[in-house]
Amino acid sequence: MSEMPASFREINSKMIEATVVPGQRLYSQRGAMLAYKGDVTFTPNMQGGQGGLMSMLGRRVANEATPLMSVEGSGTVLFGHGGHHVQVITLSGDTLYVEADRLLAFDGALQQGTMFMGSQGGVMGMVRGQVTGQGLFTTTLKGHGAVAVMAHGGVIEVPITPNNPVHVDPQAYVAHHGDVRNKLSTALGWRDMVGRGSGEAFQLELSGSGAVYVQASEEKL
Numbered sequence: 001m002s003e004m005p006a007s008f009r010e011i012n013s014k015m016i017e018a019t020v021v022p023g024q025r026l027y028s029q030r031g032a033m034l035a036y037k038g039d040v041t042f043t044p045n046m047q048g049g050q051g052g053l054m055s056m057l058g059r060r061v062a063n064e065a066t067p068l069m070s071v072e073g074s075g076t077v078l079f080g081h082g083g084h085h086v087q088v089i090t091l092s093g094d095t096l097y098v099e100a101d102r103l104l105a106f107d108g109a110l111q112q113g114t115m116f117m118g119s120q121g122g123v124m125g126m127v128r129g130q131v132t133g134q135g136l137f138t139t140t141l142k143g144h145g146a147v148a149v150m151a152h153g154g155v156i157e158v159p160i161t162p163n164n165p166v167h168v169d170p171q172a173y174v175a176h177h178g179d180v181r182n183k184l185s186t187a188l189g190w191r192d193m194v195g196r197g198s199g200e201a202f203q204l205e206l207s208g209s210g211a212v213y214v215q216a217s218e219e220k221l
Contacts, residue, residue: 007107008088008146015080016088016148018071018105025108026071028079032104038075045070070108079105084150087213091177094210095142098149098175107145115140149175153216165207168214178210 007026009017018026020040033042045068071077080086081104089096091110115138141147149155151174160166160180170184183205206212 008105008148010086010088011078013085013154014083015078016086016105018077018079020071020073020075020077022074024072026077026105027103027108028069028071028077028105029081029103030069032079032081033069033071034078034080036075036077038073040071040073040075040077043070043072044068071105079148081150084152085154085215087149087151087155087174089147089149089175089177089213091141091143091145091147093142093144094177094179095140096147096175096177097138097140098147100139102149102151102174103139104148104150106141106147107143110141110143110145110147113140113142114138149213151213151215151217155213155215157211157213160206160208160210160212162207162209165205166212168204168206168212170202170204172214172216173204174213174215176206176210176212178208180206180208180210180212182206 007019007024009019011017015034018028020026020038027045028042030044084104086104097115155174158166158168160176160178176182184202185205
């Protein structure tokens, strides 16, 4: 997962450079383009790529516009958004679970989908639905390609192995990939011990084989 494709290059912790070539499409959040060189076009994309409108709604309601731009042509584009930390994740055939709000840009070849939060559903809607009253959907991206996600205060990739489940503060969760099961549980006494707020009343247990991306700050996007 560490090898970065030619399409995305990290310029610094807040910015990536994407190489756009004919015949390959990228998608980006509206407002994420900082600068570009070459013959590149940006088109509002109401369908949200492969998977239709619902695929990119994340926790948005159905009648809201999908904030995606379709990026095509030949050149390079600098992407960043709001000064957030940007992390490039390379998928090698597996599935990434991430909230639509956190997507900065991604390879148009990736298959998109929406997962309803259920007992084994995605993570953030389930978590935020209980912790902050938000969300019922999460976005999935599957295939071979790169995804740039946004977070606060830096991101670390924590491996999940069969004998070593990872427990994550729900507010620190960014995304995860691999064959991973998730379980949200009430951490009795944890909130009082940590003493930071309502989020610590819950903990997210991720088990299986894959990785979870954890951010340093609990600030919302």
